[in-house]
Amino acid sequence: xxxxTQTPKFRILKIGQSMTLQCTQDMNHNYMYWYRQDPGMGxxxxxxxxxxxxxDKGEVPNGYNVSRSTTEDFPLRLELAAPSQTSVxxxxxxxxxxxxxxxxxxxxxxxx
Amino acid sequence: xxxxxxxxxxxxxxxxxxxxxxxxxxxSESDYYLFWYKQPPSRQMILVIRQEAYKQQNAxxxxxxxxxxxxxxxxxxxxSDSQLGDAAMYFCAYRxxxxxxxxxxxxxxxxxxxxxxx
Numbered sequence: 396x397x398x399x400t401q402t403p404k405f406r407i408l409k410i411g412q413s414m415t416l417q418c419t420q421d422m423n424h425n426y427m428y429w430y431r432q433d434p435g436m437g438x439x440x441x442x443x444x445x446x447x448x449x450x451d452k453g454e455v456p457n458g459y460n461v462s463r464s465t466t467e468d469f470p471l472r473l474e475l476a477a478p479s480q481t482s483v484x485x486x487x488x489x490x491x492x493x494x495x496x497x498x499x500x501x502x503x504x505x506x507x
Numbered sequence: 508x509x510x511x512x513x514x515x516x517x518x519x520x521x522x523x524x525x526x527x528x529x530x531x532x533x534x535s536e537s538d539y540y541l542f543w544y545k546q547p548p549s550r551q552m553i554l555v556i557r558q559e560a561y562k563q564q565n566a567x568x569x570x571x572x573x574x575x576x577x578x579x580x581x582x583x584x585x586x587s588d589s590q591l592g593d594a595a596m597y598f599c600a601y602r603x604x605x606x607x608x609x610x611x612x613x614x615x616x617x618x619x620x621x622x623x624x625x
Binding site: 426428430435436437438439440443453483485487489491495496498500501503 | 511542549550551552554557598600611612613615616617618
């Protein structure tokens with residue numbers, strides 16, 4: 396049981412480039428989340444999804460887009476990368492909103 | 508909006524001793540969940556313990572226990588018999604049971620870095 400899998404684990408981007416952070420889970424969870432963790436801070440919610448085809452913004456959505464075409468996958472898209480998006484990104488999922496979230500191992504993204 | 512505050516950026520404990528990490532939160536809701544997550548240098552987010560606000564009994568998981576004071580909006584984590592492997596960042600997190608808005612997302616404090624001295 397792989398749980399939540401994020402790829403890549405580490406990436407360096409140039410300013411203005413675009414990329415997609417991949418997240419997939421094999422637990423048939425309805426709820427999925429993207430967080431970012433800046434140095435010395437806790438995690439902040441970027442986007443979330445309550446099921447295939449349904450997504451919504453979290454606290455810090457600017458500069459990002461998401462899609463949820465299947466229950467398993469919840470990719471996060473960065474358009475026109477900016478230095479302020481340098482962070483560690485976590486994907487998480489849960490079967491029900493009252494259950495603990497399962498986290499992926501994170502993606503460390505640096506934008507130079 | 509709910510907020511979570513961890514007032515101790517860093518803590519240190521001697522191996523085999525006990526340490527308590529503090530967390531306070533602000534909410535107008537009566538029912539919610541509280542969590543402690545551990546983040547070692549590998550950066551994994553590991554659930555340590557959870558507490559349902561409607562339960563008066565404090566949660567325990569082996570060497571980890573909480574002191575949940577609902578009226579004071581306080582949720583501290585006690586680690587007994589500290590081990591070198593307990594060294595990590597510890598995050599306190601809140602989750603609403605309200606199905607409106609961000610459903611089931613976690614609101615995190617800034618974390619407390621715990622060092623364990625041999």
